[in-house]
Amino acid sequence: MLIDHPLLGLRDSSEFIYMGDAKLLNRPNWKSQNSMTKFIDYGYLRKNPAGVHKELWYHEQGDRSWLVVTRNTVTHEILKVELARET
């Protein structure tokens, strides 16, 4: 599988590490009233869809950037790749 890195172009997926659901970028506010429920959701619950999914990929054997990859988990088609710092 090739990932079209926004800065470096097409790179082999073996250079990357899959780091989970991109919802991890949105950490809940610990001050909110129902923060416990939100943190349980944030820490443990995943949708695991068969279809389009936003994922975090870390370019460990490359420029050490974090990417948000929108990928179809059924076909492995990659629809969009963005730098996590710019999302």
Next chain:
Amino acid sequence: MAKIVLKREKPLNGYSKVINKIEIAEYKFDSLISLAIPLKRERKCKLNFKNSLGEPMPSIENSIISKSGILGFRIGLDLLFICNPSHSSFAKKTVPLLKQAFYITDQTGGWCGVEVDGDRVIEMLERICPLNLSQKIFAIGDVKRTIMDHLNVIIFRETEKKFILFSPSSSSGSFLKSIETSSRNI
């Protein structure tokens, strides 16, 4: 009491061999440092780089070679490496200048360098390197960080058929074996 002076061993002990007309040799350097650009200080770092090395800061995956032979290359948005083959005033003059703008880490002991040179070098590399090594994509002076045989490698193209590969010194023996095996498999 006698003064003891420690002498650093090269990771591959000065290795040099020719396999299938590919010259494989340890690339010797005095020091290798990494530079990190502090947040929102890219402009200052660009000026500092030019003042310190006499060359503009390279763009991502590009390199410069200073008049004194120092190789500088940029791996990512905020990460660069400087490799000093043998310039004597590097540690005393250049590094303190660079420290005024960059975060600096000495990585000399952490990496080994291997030069591979020869007409069939692409055939050898394409067996272990996932990058497109076509000159249109990976031109002379370009540099990329990638993975070869499960090992982290920084690859620099010096000429059409000569590359310098940097890999962690702790696994340099395994890396050299990959290169030798790939050279024999052409």
